[in-house]
Amino acid sequence: MEQFLTRIHRGEILIADGAMGSLLMARAKDLIKGKCPELVNLSRPDILEEVAALYLDAGADIIQTNTFGGSPLKLEDYSLQDNMEEINRTAVNAVRKIVDERGRNAYVSASCGPSGKMLRPYGPIAPDTMYDNFFRQLRVIIDAGADIICIETMTDIQEAVLAVKAAKTISPSIPVMATMTFDLKPRGFFTMMGVSISKAAAELETAGADIIGSNCGNGIENMIKIAHEFKNYSKLPLIIQANAGLPEIIDGKAIYPETPGFMAEKSKELVAAGVSIIGGCCGTTPRHIGAIRSVVRG
Amino acid sequence: MTKEEIYQLAQDAIEKGDAETAANMARLGLDSGIGGIELIDNGFIPGINKVGDLFGEGQLFLPELIMSANAMQGVIDIINESLEKAGIKQNQGKVVIGTVEGDLHDIGKTIVVSLLKANGFAVKDLGRDVSADRFIKEAEAFGANIIGTSALLTTTMSVQKELEDKLQEKGLRNKYKTIVGGAPVTERWAKRIGADAYASDAADGVRKIKELLQG
Numbered sequence: 149m150e151q152f153l154t155r156i157h158r159g160e161i162l163i164a165d166g167a168m169g170s171l172l173m174a175r176a177k178d179l180i181k182g183k184c185p186e187l188v189n190l191s192r193p194d195i196l197e198e199v200a201a202l203y204l205d206a207g208a209d210i211i212q213t214n215t216f217g218g219s220p221l222k223l224e225d226y227s228l229q230d231n232m233e234e235i236n237r238t239a240v241n242a243v244r245k246i247v248d249e250r251g252r253n254a255y256v257s258a259s260c261g262p263s264g265k266m267l268r269p270y271g272p273i274a275p276d277t278m279y280d281n282f283f284r285q286l287r288v289i290i291d292a293g294a295d296i297i298c299i300e301t302m303t304d305i306q307e308a309v310l311a312v313k314a315a316k317t318i319s320p321s322i323p324v325m326a327t328m329t330f331d332l333k334p335r336g337f338f339t340m341m342g343v344s345i346s347k348a349a350a351e352l353e354t355a356g357a358d359i360i361g362s363n364c365g366n367g368i369e370n371m372i373k374i375a376h377e378f379k380n381y382s383k384l385p386l387i388i389q390a391n392a393g394l395p396e397i398i399d400g401k402a403i404y405p406e407t408p409g410f411m412a413e414k415s416k417e418l419v420a421a422g423v424s425i426i427g428g429c430c431g432t433t434p435r436h437i438g439a440i441r442s443v444v445r446g
Numbered sequence: 447m448t449k450e451e452i453y454q455l456a457q458d459a460i461e462k463g464d465a466e467t468a469a470n471m472a473r474l475g476l477d478s479g480i481g482g483i484e485l486i487d488n489g490f491i492p493g494i495n496k497v498g499d500l501f502g503e504g505q506l507f508l509p510e511l512i513m514s515a516n517a518m519q520g521v522i523d524i525i526n527e528s529l530e531k532a533g534i535k536q537n538q539g540k541v542v543i544g545t546v547e548g549d550l551h552d553i554g555k556t557i558v559v560s561l562l563k564a565n566g567f568a569v570k571d572l573g574r575d576v577s578a579d580r581f582i583k584e585a586e587a588f589g590a591n592i593i594g595t596s597a598l599l600t601t602t603m604s605v606q607k608e609l610e611d612k613l614q615e616k617g618l619r620n621k622y623k624t625i626v627g628g629a630p631v632t633e634r635w636a637k638r639i640g641a642d643a644y645a646s647d648a649a650d651g652v653r654k655i656k657e658l659l660q661g
Contacts, residue, residue, distance in 0.1 A: 397635060402600035
């Protein structure tokens with residue numbers, strides 16, 4: 149299989165997958181509604197395989213694992229910290245199985261989301277504790293054979309940097325993608341913790357990330373602006389995973405405004421901005437990813 | 447130092463999130479004979495409300511807000527202690543608040559709690575993952591005027607509606623005012639489920655709760 153970073157550096161544009169939660173909810177509502185989404189990993193890994201297959205068949209080159217909330221500090225919220233190893237290992241194995249079965253030139257990308265706790269002085273967590281939190285999760289993930297680490301939805305740059313460093317300490321050669329979530333404020337794009345795009349770009353690059361960018365947020369049009377801004381501050385390849393806008397609740401269901409056609413059309417502008425990896429976040433489906441792939445890769 | 451100078455320095459300290467200066471100003475104000483409530487109302491509350499507004503406008507961010515709220519909490523403790531000694535009760539209204547069942551996000555809700563306390567409300571923070579039944583039970587026990595619910599997930603917003611329905615069922619709907627908030631929550635959602643108010647951010651929450659108690 150051709151090396152992931154080689155393809156990126158050669159200028160190929162790769163497609164990542166879309167939302168995971170809604171697909172899991174549709175298949176395991178009784179198991180995870182109001183509970184830990186990673187519970188699926190413990191009792192229904194077949195569902196993880198099914199979801200991976202949907203995105204792979206829709207044309208994604210990069211398939212994420214269901215490990216977003218799989219760090220020990222996050223799992224503590226659900227008293228599942230003792231299941232940390234199994235939760236992370238099973239998720240990597242499930243995606244690996246489908247990627248290998250399909251025989252496509254695709255990659256297993258292990259998702260690593262925020263700890264849900266704040267670092268000092270804003271919260272109780274010491275930097276060493278935060279580093280250890282990510283180190284433990286990422287060691288399991290890397291041992292299980294993930295191809296890529298995707299540190300995502302970060303809002304605190306210090307937390308994101310600790311996660312990147314943990315990944316690179318465990319394996320200096322594993323490609324690490326790191327994305328943060330920005331909102332448009334009066335003075336420009338900032339994360340909830342007040343991190344600007346210039347600061348995110350500089351610090352993630354210094355920490356050793358191979359690919360940087362943004363995920364979630366508010367729709368693909370903001371992401372086009374975010375991508376341009378990242379390009380002003382860094383030469384690293386960019387990943388953008390937009391959500392399908394902010395949802396409206398209609399009859400108890402979350403309806404996202406951005407259609408597969410709309411997002412696919414707008415993806416051309418991400419390509420023009422020099423983005424290397426395009427995927428989706430909340431509200432995107434295999435149909436969105438299929439549409440984006442056909443526009444971007446023809 | 448004049449009263450006005452103390453008020454100004456108190457406000458500046460809260461805006462900067464400078465807990466030490468804020469506490470010093472609280473003690474200095476009390477020592478120079480300013481009443482605790484007067485000191486809070488004229489010095490510290492304008493400070494924390496300005497921080498809340500700037501946060502709502504996106505001019506400053508969570509770290510600054512947390513530091514200001516922490517400084518404010520220190521001040522409130524100092525002033526409450528002096529009010530208790532003087533036998534004065536400060537009470538704007540009673541609020542029970544929590545993040546709804548199935549939802550473990552509580553940063554936003556915690557900010558609202560700090561601002562409410564800073565504004566002199568008696569607040570019972572129920573934490574996160576709170577069921578509709580528990581909101582009602584705690585509101586009854588606390589003698590609350592207001593029930594505030596936060597939902598950060600589209601999948602947990604339904605608990606806000608469940609609360610309205612259960613209050614109706616139990617014949618308690620008119621006993622309380624309800625206010626809803628959270629990232630996916632909108633004014634339209636609040637109207638649809640029959641909540642009394644919607645808060646777009648923490649400072650808005652404090653404003654709306656004051657309005658609810660007046661109205």
